[in-house]
Amino acid sequence: MKADRLLIDCHAATMTEGGAPYGVVEDAAVAIADGRIAWIGPRAGMPAMEAARTDRLDGRWITPGLIDCHTHLVFGGDRSGEFEQRLGGATYEEIARAGGGIVSSVKATRAASEEALFASAMSRLEGLKASGVTTVEIKSGYGLDRDSELKMLRVARRIGREGGVRVRTSYLGLHAVPPEHRDDRRAYVDKAVDDILPEAHAQGLVDAVDAYCEPIAFSTEEVSRLFDKARALGLPVKLHADQLSDGGGAALAARYRALSADHIEHATEAGVAAMAAAGVAAVLLPGAYLMLRETRTPPIDLLRRHGVRMAVATDCNPGTSPVASMTAALNLACVQFGLTPEEALAGATREAARALGLSEQVGTLEVGKAADLAIWTIARPAELAYWLGKPLLFRRITAGVDGEARA
Structure with a gap:
């Protein structure tokens, strides 16, 4: 499988329904191709992947943008x-x-x-x-x-x-x-x-x-x-x-x-x-x-x-x-x-x-949806609603393209 970008050493709160709270995937991998999510799941189950770029995220969390x-x-x-x-x-x-x-x-x-x-x-x-x-x-x-x-x-x-x-x-x-x-x-x-x-x-x-x-x-x-x-x-x-x-x-x-x-x-x-x-x-x-x-x-x-x-x-x-x-x-x-x-x-x-009528395009981390992602320096998803004023964002990605990078 080919990808433009592969994100590993991370956890994903996919926000899909019917599974674990927050749709969590521990030790996840996310593959991006042509601005969309090409694969997402546990890294151990990832198919053979040829990626032009691989980002190691040091245990950070990924959510939908x-x-x-x-x-x-x-x-x-x-x-x-x-x-x-x-x-x-x-x-x-x-x-x-x-x-x-x-x-x-x-x-x-x-x-x-x-x-x-x-x-x-x-x-x-x-x-x-x-x-x-x-x-x-x-x-x-x-x-x-x-x-x-x-x-x-x-x-x-x-x-x-x-x-x-x-x-x-x-x-x-x-x-x-x-x-x-x-x-x-x-x-x-x-x-x-x-x-x-x-x-x-x-x-x-x-x-x-x-x-x-x-x-x-x-x-x-x-x-x-x-x-x-x-x-x-x-x-x-x-x-x-x-x-x-x-x-x-x-x-x-x-x-x-x-x-x-x-x-x-x-x-x-x-x-x-x-x-x-x-x-x-x-x-x-x-x-x-x-x-x-x-x-x-x-x-x-x-x-x-x-x-x-x-x-x-x-x-x-x-x-x-x-x-x-x-x-x-x-x-x-x-x-x-x-x-x-x-x-x-x-x-x-x-x-x-x-x-907004955009459920088919964004809002969850699923194959085929836009690679609009937020990457956070947090230990668990609840921190996003817990902190007031603490910078938590590491990077934004919109349609597979990096936005601002932060500490």
Whole structure:
């Protein structure tokens, strides 16, 4: 058997289901050919191998490259001032209704050049990459007019070409009502649905369609209009659902067989059951929960009981989750929400791939899948959710190609 590269003297947490915890293979070998996994298993069972390069990893662990399946990585400015306001007692809703929140990021994003947006997003991406991320979802939603939304999505595509990660884009046109449409929100919904989305799709900038369904954002009826248009264009959908209140978002996501319903702190058992029946993944965002100092956690026990798949993501954004580390998100998911370290790591690999519709390509270490790997200097996989701030990554590999090497 021929390979471009062979990794030995290592252990693998394959994250496949039905076997050992974490899908562990002790004393593993991984062969890579043409950017894909050509063979993986116990080294003792490896077939005769002719490899152009062999890497000895000194007992390190290999996992699938981590997947951040919910980010707002591209934006202008920051909202550290609002952080101070919240610490002083102001609520997120009060800040938003006073013209802050998402609308303040819209102003900064519209004013920023495409080059400036790319540079600032790349600086945040470095944190994600340093925590083992090889795939990132990036949303629009801070432009809220045709030119600015397209600008954001172009920057996201450029990150996918130049940033050393796989990128999936989401059009988040229904994120907030922009200031110029405050007195005529219907006109903005018309524009977001009938003008901006079709143009973004025509330019090849959209992989999925998202919306923010909350009383301070958009109703289920408005979101349904957007999702109907997405369906007509052949695009999958996902939803910011039931974060601040029970607005029926989980059930709406289920009705459209969305890839995921994200946040869902206030989802009811009926909503969770509907998600399970429709195969909708839950994306848990513990960074936003932390930063907003929320007290109601997502219904983890209900999700487990109904068999809803749970992904974990950073929600990296300027206002409510300035988190740029996936391993930090794993820790927070365990400490705040009660996930086990294995559930958290599955949430950042196998289940995150499911939440992006990429299960056939990435998320587990299996023959035929992309050779997107993270190599860690750890003694056991649970360390990835245990440490806060300790550098653990040794190397990232995307499609068989080395990324950054670290100590």
